[in-house]
Amino acid sequence: MQNSSPHAFxxxxxxxxxxxxxxxxxxxxxxxxxxxxxxxRTPHPSTTEPIVRPPHVLYAAQRGAPVRYAGYRTAALPERVLVQSPTVPNWKLLLTKGHLTEARTFPVHHVLDIDDVIDVQVVANPIVRRAGRRVALATPEEGSAWLRRHLARSGLETHPHQVDPGQGVRLAGKHRQTGGTITAVYRDMAARCRVVAPDRLAQALLQGIGPAKAYGCGLLRIRHVQ
Known part of the structure; x- marks a missing residue:
């Protein structure tokens, strides 16, 4: 829901x-x-209707410590999930079926201004295109540079020493339509930033950053520093 101020929503x-x-x-x-x-989904969805994440719905899973499997740091099971949406969702069916044990939904009001200092956390999928292929960035230095570029596009100024690139962790799954294997490498990243363009930060908060948003990447979580 967009309010009258471009920096409050x-x-x-x-x-x-x-x-x-x-x-x-x-x-x-x-x-x-x-x-x-x-x-x-609609209250009475067709059983053949594919389940597609609606636009601007972002989420991040809270997991245990990664495990080592087949030479990779592999994601632990998701325990809790934070979902952000522009409209109020309905988790009643998932609670009734016992898929969820708890679901709390609440509004979050963002007020952004130039020179605000904020801490940012994001589960991100830092990649680049090389020879027409998507390649996960392997080193902490590459991850830090990727995050700083995306935060700069999001109206934030960062210092290299105030960026934590996290460690690469592998996610996997099966695509329902094609049967092919889905893989992505995420990093739980953090940075302390100064707001230089609140309108661009507002857009990034609403739309997320980077790829793999359908698989739990891109949701910016911010905290104002007093």
């Missing part, structure tokens, strides 16, 4: 707790994507 956040059975099922990133998207 409200989004809806949902804090979801997955039942143990769904934590295991949603180890598949496509299954987690479908679970989130199902909160925005």
């Amino acid at each position: 409200t989004t809806w956040r949902s804090a979801l707790t997955l039942a143990p059975s769904q934590q295991k099922a949603c180890d598949d990133v496509h299954r987690l994507h479908s679970l989130v998207a199902s909160g925005f």
Whole structure:
């Protein structure tokens, strides 16, 4: 919901707790994507209708410590999920079916101004295109540079020493339509920033940054520093 000020707006956040059975099922990133998207379906959806994440719905999963599998740091099971949306979702069916054990939805009002100092956290999928292919950035230095570029486009100024690129963690799953394997490497990244363009930051908060948004990447979580 956009308010009169271009630097003030409200989004809806949902804090979801997955039942143990769904934590295991949603180890598949496509299954987690479908679970989130199902909160925005019509009351009487067709059973053949594909579940598609609506525009500007972003989410981030809270997981345990990564595990080492087949030489990769691999994501642990998702335990809780934070969902951001422009409209109020409906988690009642997932609660009734026992897929969720808790779902809290609440409005979050953002007020942004030039020279605000904020801490940013984001689960991101830092990649570049090389020879026509998407390649995950492997080193902390590459990850830091990627995050600083995207934050600069989002109206934020950062210092290299105030960026934490996190560590690369592998997500995997099966695509429902093609049967092919989905893989993505995410980093839980953080930075302290100064706001230089509140309008661009507002757009980034609403739309997310980087690729793989359908698989839980791109949601900016900010906290104003006093």
